[in-house]
Amino acid sequence: MSDNPTSGQPPLEGVPQPAAGPSVCPRHPDREAYVRCQRCGRPACPECQRPAAVGIQCVDCVREAARTTPSAKTVFGGRATSGAPVVTYSIIAICVVAYLIQRVDPTVTARFSFVPALGWTEPWRFLTAAFLHSPDTIFHILLNMFALWSLGQYLEPMLGRARFAALYLISGIGGQVAVMLLAGSPTLAGLNSGRDISWLTPVVGASGAIFGLFGALLVLNRHLGRSSAAMYATIAINAAFGFIYPGIAWQAHLGGLVTGAACAAIIVAFRHQGVRQRVWLALGGVLAVLVAVVVVKYLALPDVIRMISSKDFGLR
Template sequence: MTNPGWGGAASEGTPPPQPRCVRHPDRPTALSCTRCGRPACPDCLRAASVGHQCVDCVAAGQREMPQARTVSGAQIRTQNPTPVVTYALMALNVLIFAITALQAKSLMDNGGGVINRFTGVATFDSPLFGRLVLAPDLVAQGEWIRLLGSGFLHFGLVHLAVNMFALWVLGRDTEFVLGRSRYLAVYLLALFGGSASALTFESLGAFTAGASGAIFGIMGAQAVLLLRMRRSANPILAVIGLNIVISLTVPGISLWGHIGGLVVGAAATAVLVYAPTGQRTAADLARSRTLGWVGLAAVGVLVAGLIALRVVGLRDQMGLA
């Protein structure tokens, strides 16, 4: 006589082994992800609209979710981002001014000096100021650092304060819309554009310094951004017009440096925001970003070409080999 169920009571009393968390194999768990179905411990689960999802599925969902972006394609990470680049540029301008003021022992006349009436050679009270100020004849002799360094010099505390206030007002929003790297690229291109224009149109013995060429470039960038977003650009255009009038009427202001920075800043921003975006896929976004950087490089090459042509002309004018 046989009993098919004999011995089954003991096996029924042994519960099956509990599943283990896929990320922590030493932790048994009765929970699982509602998206992928894999077992997961409470530390690896996150509340979802339906049930709970494991951290891997949450991360995958975030990657698949379209990211909010500005009109230039910059990713919006927070509604109140810190304008790191703007603050860094302001700090660098203030630092260089402080050095020149200490060397010259003057806050209001840190760019002062004398010009030898026989040789025409200028000697500045601040050696750093004399090393970086934009002087066309010295650039023609190979002192290229002046094209960049002059954009971080200022003639006195008032000049610095006006430019830093303008950079603080204009730079933060522009950095947010363009993104940090592209904003820095536009700023530097505008700076070189202002230097190129001053080099080309200012007199041979003129000395030019200040961040206003780059700041005019940021004004131009804001005008282009507003037009791209179909918003009124009248306020920033009015500011640009007022500053051009001031540049025309107040002695000692480099009008050409301002205009050069304005044109290059606007052009650099235009190639970024009017490039085909198609931000619906990652491939479209990558293509748009590449086109934008190619456009910035083209603007940079154009500015460098203008500088090179002017230097050749200056060398011929000065009789340099």
């Protein structure tokens, strides 16, 4: 016979009572659940349980908390990340794989390099050229990838992955746009005589995008009050190579530098809470300006020059 003084009495209000039996997990009705979520109180089977700071939460509450909790931001409004600079390493990997493919199949360089004469009929070349390098020497890709690795480790955590990727891609396109603009206004007679040979010269390399990172670094360091004295010397040395050694597209360096600096200025201007999401509209505006410049340039050329395509080079 029990001597419990509460035996036969109704349960006291506010005092937790032992469960009469296992409940059923709402996500898996065929499974019994002996644990309840500390946040919503619903039963959760072992598969739906997630450890929390106190007790266990269900997967739905964990997902909702992740969605509603503000993510940490970098000083320039990007999503803060930890660990390796993923975008930098990914771009390096793409460039290395592309270089190996170029060595195996020489036609890849001709099909995806930037040629001003092909910019209207094959506009993707404005972007693809930024991932290719000269297959005749390994030093071209080694120097560019070392510069990208060095700059990326500094800039990507500062900007956030998305902003860094946008900076690289827009700067790469800006470099090719400068190559097109500074190639002059060709004529049919000039192309036939070789006077306008720059309009037919292919350009490859990540240099335009990398100079965009240089330009961005100067702008960002100035905003942060950091010295860029060493960077000025590095830019000057790299720029000098474009004039000393033949075959280097200094025009892409210049275009990338200007475009990267413009993108960085926009990122700085839209870094504050409340306006930081507008940075994408502003960066899209930079890209729109580049596209408009390209369209105006090509529409000013005779149709016979504007409509040159790969088949005229024997690539199809």
